[in-house]
Amino acid sequence: MSSTAYLKLCERSREVYLLRSVAAVLSWDLETYIPSKAVPFRADQLSYLEAKAHALFTESSVGDWLQAAEQLGFDPGSEEGANIREWRRSYDRATKIPIALVEEFEKTRTIAREAWVQSRAESNFAFFKPHLGKIVELTRQKADLWGYQESPYDALIEDYEPGITARQVKPVLEEARGALLKLLGEIRNKSVPEKFLDGHYPIEGQQLFAREIATAFGYDFAAGRIDTTTHPFATSLGPFDQRITTRFDSKRFEVSLYGVMHETGHALYEQGLCPDRAGLPCGDAASLGIHESQSRLWENHVGRTLQFWQLWHATACRYLPDLARFSPADLASGLRRVTPSFIRVEADEVTYDLHILLRFELELALVEGRLKVEDLPEAWNARFYELFGLVVPDDAHGVLQDIHWSLGSLGYFPTYTLGNLNAAQLMAAAEKKVSGFSDELAQGNYAPLLKWLRENVHQHGRKYLPAELMRRATGESTQARYRVEYLRHKYLS
Amino acid sequence: MSSTAYLKLCERSREVYLLRSVAAVLSWDLETYIPSKAVPFRADQLSYLEAKAHALFTESSVGDWLQAAEQLGFDPGSEEGANIREWRRSYDRATKIPIALVEEFEKTRTIAREAWVQSRAESNFAFFKPHLGKIVELTRQKADLWGYQESPYDALIEDYEPGITARQVKPVLEEARGALLKLLGEIRNKSVPEKFLDGHYPIEGQQLFAREIATAFGYDFAAGRIDTTTHPFATSLGPFDQRITTRFDSKRFEVSLYGVMHETGHALYEQGLCPDRAGLPCGDAASLGIHESQSRLWENHVGRTLQFWQLWHATACRYLPDLARFSPADLASGLRRVTPSFIRVEADEVTYDLHILLRFELELALVEGRLKVEDLPEAWNARFYELFGLVVPDDAHGVLQDIHWSLGSLGYFPTYTLGNLNAAQLMAAAEKKVSGFSDELAQGNYAPLLKWLRENVHQHGRKYLPAELMRRATGESTQARYRVEYLRHKYLS
Numbered sequence: 001m002s003s004t005a006y007l008k009l010c011e012r013s014r015e016v017y018l019l020r021s022v023a024a025v026l027s028w029d030l031e032t033y034i035p036s037k038a039v040p041f042r043a044d045q046l047s048y049l050e051a052k053a054h055a056l057f058t059e060s061s062v063g064d065w066l067q068a069a070e071q072l073g074f075d076p077g078s079e080e081g082a083n084i085r086e087w088r089r090s091y092d093r094a095t096k097i098p099i100a101l102v103e104e105f106e107k108t109r110t111i112a113r114e115a116w117v118q119s120r121a122e123s124n125f126a127f128f129k130p131h132l133g134k135i136v137e138l139t140r141q142k143a144d145l146w147g148y149q150e151s152p153y154d155a156l157i158e159d160y161e162p163g164i165t166a167r168q169v170k171p172v173l174e175e176a177r178g179a180l181l182k183l184l185g186e187i188r189n190k191s192v193p194e195k196f197l198d199g200h201y202p203i204e205g206q207q208l209f210a211r212e213i214a215t216a217f218g219y220d221f222a223a224g225r226i227d228t229t230t231h232p233f234a235t236s237l238g239p240f241d242q243r244i245t246t247r248f249d250s251k252r253f254e255v256s257l258y259g260v261m262h263e264t265g266h267a268l269y270e271q272g273l274c275p276d277r278a279g280l281p282c283g284d285a286a287s288l289g290i291h292e293s294q295s296r297l298w299e300n301h302v303g304r305t306l307q308f309w310q311l312w313h314a315t316a317c318r319y320l321p322d323l324a325r326f327s328p329a330d331l332a333s334g335l336r337r338v339t340p341s342f343i344r345v346e347a348d349e350v351t352y353d354l355h356i357l358l359r360f361e362l363e364l365a366l367v368e369g370r371l372k373v374e375d376l377p378e379a380w381n382a383r384f385y386e387l388f389g390l391v392v393p394d395d396a397h398g399v400l401q402d403i404h405w406s407l408g409s410l411g412y413f414p415t416y417t418l419g420n421l422n423a424a425q426l427m428a429a430a431e432k433k434v435s436g437f438s439d440e441l442a443q444g445n446y447a448p449l450l451k452w453l454r455e456n457v458h459q460h461g462r463k464y465l466p467a468e469l470m471r472r473a474t475g476e477s478t479q480a481r482y483r484v485e486y487l488r489h490k491y492l493s
Numbered sequence: 494m495s496s497t498a499y500l501k502l503c504e505r506s507r508e509v510y511l512l513r514s515v516a517a518v519l520s521w522d523l524e525t526y527i528p529s530k531a532v533p534f535r536a537d538q539l540s541y542l543e544a545k546a547h548a549l550f551t552e553s554s555v556g557d558w559l560q561a562a563e564q565l566g567f568d569p570g571s572e573e574g575a576n577i578r579e580w581r582r583s584y585d586r587a588t589k590i591p592i593a594l595v596e597e598f599e600k601t602r603t604i605a606r607e608a609w610v611q612s613r614a615e616s617n618f619a620f621f622k623p624h625l626g627k628i629v630e631l632t633r634q635k636a637d638l639w640g641y642q643e644s645p646y647d648a649l650i651e652d653y654e655p656g657i658t659a660r661q662v663k664p665v666l667e668e669a670r671g672a673l674l675k676l677l678g679e680i681r682n683k684s685v686p687e688k689f690l691d692g693h694y695p696i697e698g699q700q701l702f703a704r705e706i707a708t709a710f711g712y713d714f715a716a717g718r719i720d721t722t723t724h725p726f727a728t729s730l731g732p733f734d735q736r737i738t739t740r741f742d743s744k745r746f747e748v749s750l751y752g753v754m755h756e757t758g759h760a761l762y763e764q765g766l767c768p769d770r771a772g773l774p775c776g777d778a779a780s781l782g783i784h785e786s787q788s789r790l791w792e793n794h795v796g797r798t799l800q801f802w803q804l805w806h807a808t809a810c811r812y813l814p815d816l817a818r819f820s821p822a823d824l825a826s827g828l829r830r831v832t833p834s835f836i837r838v839e840a841d842e843v844t845y846d847l848h849i850l851l852r853f854e855l856e857l858a859l860v861e862g863r864l865k866v867e868d869l870p871e872a873w874n875a876r877f878y879e880l881f882g883l884v885v886p887d888d889a890h891g892v893l894q895d896i897h898w899s900l901g902s903l904g905y906f907p908t909y910t911l912g913n914l915n916a917a918q919l920m921a922a923a924e925k926k927v928s929g930f931s932d933e934l935a936q937g938n939y940a941p942l943l944k945w946l947r948e949n950v951h952q953h954g955r956k957y958l959p960a961e962l963m964r965r966a967t968g969e970s971t972q973a974r975y976r977v978e979y980l981r982h983k984y985l986s
Contacts, residue, residue, distance in 0.1 A: 015541075022538050025519050037716040038734035041771075045515050045731070048508075223530040238538070241531035278534075 005068035006080060009087055010280060012062060017279030019053040024237045032227045032245065058094045066091055079282050082463040086281030089162065096145045105138050109408045116406035123396035125377045128406070133373040135408050136366050143367065153367045156411030160288040161418060163465035166364060169414055176417065176480040177357045181387070183484070184350055187338055187491045197326070197334040201253040205319035209253075210246065210260040212315065217298055218450040219244075219264045220271055232259045234266035234295075239278035242267040253320055254335060258299050265298035266291060268450065272458025282461040288412070289478070290457065290466050292419020293426060300349055301427045301486070302441065302449070306332035311444045336491060340388040342397040350487055353420055354387045359402070359413040367410055422470060424483035426457065429474035498561035499573060502580055503773060505555060510772030512546040517730045525720045525738065551587045559584055572775050575956040579774030582655060589638050598631050602901045609899035616889035618870045621899070626866040628901050629859050636860065646860045649904030653781040654911060656958035659857060662907055669910065669973040670850045674880070676977070677843055680831055680984045690819070690827040694746040698812035702746075703739065703753040705808065710791055711943040712737075712757045713764055725752045727759035727788075732771035735760040746813055747828060751792050758791035759784060761943065765951025775954040781905070782971070783950065783959050785912020786919060793842055794920045794979070795934065795942070799825035804937045829984060833881040835890040843980055846913055847880045852895070852906040860903055915963060917976035919950065922967035 023046055030042050056062075066088055074081040097105075112131035119128035143152035151166040158164075211226065222240075229245040236242050244263035249255040269291060277283025285291050302308065309316075309328035317324045326334065338348045344355035362379060365371035371379055380399040381392045392398035404412050430452045431437045440448045456473040463469075467477040516539055523535050549555075559581055567573040590598075605624035612621035636645035646659040654662075704719065715733075722738040729735050737756035742748040762784060770776025778784050795801065802809075802821035810817045819827065831841045837848040855872060858864035864872055873892040874885045885891035897905050923945045924930045933941045949966040956962075960970040 018538060018541055021534075022515060022519065022542065025522055025538075026515065029518055029522065033718060033720075035714065035716050035718055035734060035736075037713070038731055041514075041731040041733060045511060045518075048511055049515065220530070221528065223528050225526060225528055227526075238531055238534040240534060241528060243528075 005065040008065045014279030016053045016057050019049055021238045023049040024235055028235055031229050083281045086462050108134050113406045120396050120400040123394040125395040139410050153364050160412050160415045172480050173357055179484040192333050192337045198251050199322040201250055201320045203248045206248055206253055206256045209319040210256055214260055214264045217264050217446050232263055234263040236270045239275040242270040261303040262295040262299040265295035269294040269458055272454045273461055282463045284462050286462050286469050287466040288415035289418030293422030296420050297423040304335050307442050340390055353417045356413050356417040358383055363410050421478050421483045424486040425474050428482045498558040501558045507772030509546045509550045512542055514731045516542040517728055521728055524722050576774045579955050601627050606899045613889050613893040616887040618888040632903050646857050653905050653908050665973050666850055672977040673847055685826050685830045691744050692815040694743055694813045696741045699741055699746055699749045702812040703749055707753055707757045710757050710939050725756055727756040729763045732768040735763040754796040755788040755792040758788035762787040762951055765947045766954055775956045777955050779955050779962050780959040781908035782911030786915030789913050790916040797828050800935050833883055846910045849906050849910040851876055856903050914971050914976045917979040918967050921975045
């Protein structure tokens with residue numbers, strides 16, 4: 001009787017997954033090919049599907065099955081135990097918030113996003129301020145309902161990085177900050193000129209080269225495709241359908257190439273999940289911080305290297321003849337240009353995490369009530385000057401640049417830096433454990449790296465919490481020092 | 494209380510429509526861009542959605558609402574009356590067949606389709622025979638359960654052409670047959686040589702020209718798009734999302750151009766339905782025979798004419814310079830080449846309906862039990878010789894060429910010819926009723942024609958049964974003589 005409860009949960013979980021995968025197809029089309037007038041009805045279709053999926057998973061019968069399944073005595077380390085743990089987390093999070101608050105939050109988000117767009121266009125925080133105030137207030141209500149031990153922030157980050165707390169993540173990020181600032185001081189003058197790599201790079205050549213690289217990394221085009229969008233992304237439309245998108249700039253080949261490498265990293269993770277477990281937690285990605293580690297790993301550790309260009313220079317020149325002006329070493333240095341700047345999404349590898357750390361500090365203070373929304377721009381600008389030595393010229397280049405807070409996603413930002421730290425730590429572990437690792441990479445044989453990632457990260461899905469997954473793969477939970485070593489070696493040697 | 498029932502039906506009808514529109518997005522992607530390994534899961538997604546839609550519309554509460562709504566005394570000629578009439582038809586058809594029979598039919602169809610593919614590849618009817626036998630048997634069971642007055646065929650055609658019967662359609666089709674055979678005898682020797690128009694037509698030029706023509710006809714690209722597929726189609730993904738597809742042959746520009754005109758005709762109909770009524774019968778197309786009239790009208794009456802080429806020749810030559818070898822008159826005659834041939838989908842405008850009439854006679858005899866499945870190939874070949882004067886060389890060029898019967902779609906074929914007849918009849922009516930009609934068309938001003946179609950056909954949706962819709966638009970139900978006159982004028986003058 002009671003193992004029926006577990007099977008019922010599996011069935012329901014797969015049904016919810018199917019509905020969300022249907023929504024993923026509609027969202028992909030919305031971003032790629034939809035005609036403009038069809039957008040409003042598409043929004044209706046998507047909210048219908050999401051409401052159905054939500055309702056299916058929050059029915060009281062699901063709660064009953066969960067209670068029964070928890071009595072079955074599955075080993076917490078088993079697949080069944082992990083599935084039950086993850087269903088419990090999702091169920092509690094989905095049901096602890098009263099419908100009225102869910103609706104108020106959704107309404108607030110929608111209005112806040114519109115306000116943010118206008119506010120950013122006018123570079124005027126004042127207009128966005130009351131909306132962000134409301135979002136912070138409602139977010140704190142949600143955190144209280146979800147519950148936490150120390151900081152309301154813990155209840156928020158749980159959505160993106162299960163099992164981690166502000167107290168755990170803070171020292172790691174602070175260590176990274178100190179080391180990055182030190183490194184930045186040491187390398188600032190080595191920078192190559194702005195626009196050093198700019199040239200004439202026909203889109204078709206970029207497309208073909210990017211496809212060849214994605215294939216070389218191990219991306220399976222029979223289970224995916226690359227399309228063009230304004231904002232690149234990777235998405236999973238089902239167990240064998242991991243699509244990526246990119247954008248093209250005919251003067252800057254690196255926009256599409258490194259964009260594709262990044263999204264390929266995400267897609268390789270999804271292609272490495274167990275298809276038989278699709279729809280169950282153990283068939284799903286572990287966390288955003290683990291997901292981001294895969295994209296950064298392929299983009300930066302594999303692709304943004306001298307080794308990569310020594311190997312691929314000739315091929316790249318066939319597709320993009322204007323690259324023949326550069327030696328592999330020129331290309332590698334051009335792609336390692338470091339310079340403090342205002343906008344996160346345009347930042348280089350070294351300063352990127354400083355942008356994240358700024359946001360983490362501020363959103364933590366907002367959520368914990370130590371910072372008022374009205375004081376946010378001033379706090380942003382002061383801290384920005386401390387970290388980057390630059391004076392923020394206006395709110396559009398400062399506190400208004402990111403969409404995340406307007407969407408109500410507080411607690412999301414640290415996962416970007418966790419991804420970077422995890423990437424370096426995983427690469428260091430792979431190097432130690434895979435024999436001939438560097439030689440294989442130098443020869444463009446990426447299979448041993450992918451195989452190691454598949455075995456140590458991908459195949460487990462959500463079986464382990466992110467910290468445990470990292471411990472199993474690398475011997476310790478997420479640390480800053482691997483990334484620091486990686487950057488120092490790459491940017492100082 | 495009881496007008497609540499009508500509102501409940503509207504709401505349910507819109508929900509079912511939304512689910513089917515979601516499935517339409519998934520089907521469109523399945524035909525256009527899906528990666529190969531994603532196909533099996535896509536099938537799961539689609540059958541889940543169809544099962545949900547079916548279940549929603551066949552719940553007993555729908556039957557209760559229908560009964561209550563029928564008591565409200567709406568005028569049968571009103572929009573409400575028409576919606577109720579159409580819901581009743583769909584509900585009864587969906588609920589009169591026991592689930593066991595539905596499942597058996599689905600299973601039989603799936604296996605029969607596989608068998609048909611193999612049977613056609615080997616050009617051997619014997620292999621397909623038992624499967625077709627089973628389909629005919631189950632189809633007759635379904636017809637008995639649905640009920641009919643005279644012929645079981647009436648219960649089948651109802652799915653595609655509501656309100657029509659075999660007794661009504663037969664004399665019209667027979668009149669067409671006689672007239673077409675006579676015409677064919679008269680024009681046979683006027684044919685232009687095979688491959689007369691073949692040349693070098695780059696795909697990109699074909700794409701641009703096809704887009705320009707679709708736009709000129711009135712197709713709204715902000716509510717649609719054109720993609721490339723092996724089998725061209727038009728599909729509606731929502732009230733403002735009418736997409737079409739086409740295929741390209743770089744030697745034969747007419748494949749894509751007339752394909753796009755045809756699908757544009759379908760899409761213009763859908764773009765002319767009332768978006769506020771989306772999801773209600775009055776917001777849906779009237780029938781397949783009316784739908785096909787719109788595609789044939791734009792493809793053949795507007796596009797396959799000397800007038801069209803006199804107007805568009807210069808533009809066409811800009812996109813496809815190899816067309817400059819031909820005068821407008823050459824092009825028009827090349828596109829009017831008539832010659833009896835074995836394959837329906839490659840047939841010209843004059844012989845096309847003879848292919849349909851052959852299929853109608855045979856499927857009627859099968860369904861009425863006057864012809865045994867084992868005697869079908871012989872009957873096909875004998876009748877084909879009578880109609881076309883050609884000896885069918887093998888089953889692949891004869892009885893096995895179409896997919897329809899293997900899918901269990903008996904009763905579908907006549908709608909192709911009804912579409913042709915309706916197209917000619919509607920054009921004749923428009924010519925009478927729109928002032929300066931021919932001059933406008935000759936100048937490429939297609940708006941008056943589209944406006945007339947919108948007012949007399951599109952905007953009504955399913956408010957009227959097809960025969961009544963034709964009577965209101967043209968003064969009489971579907972007749973053969975308009976098409977006969979059109980073809981005689983086009984092919985003999």
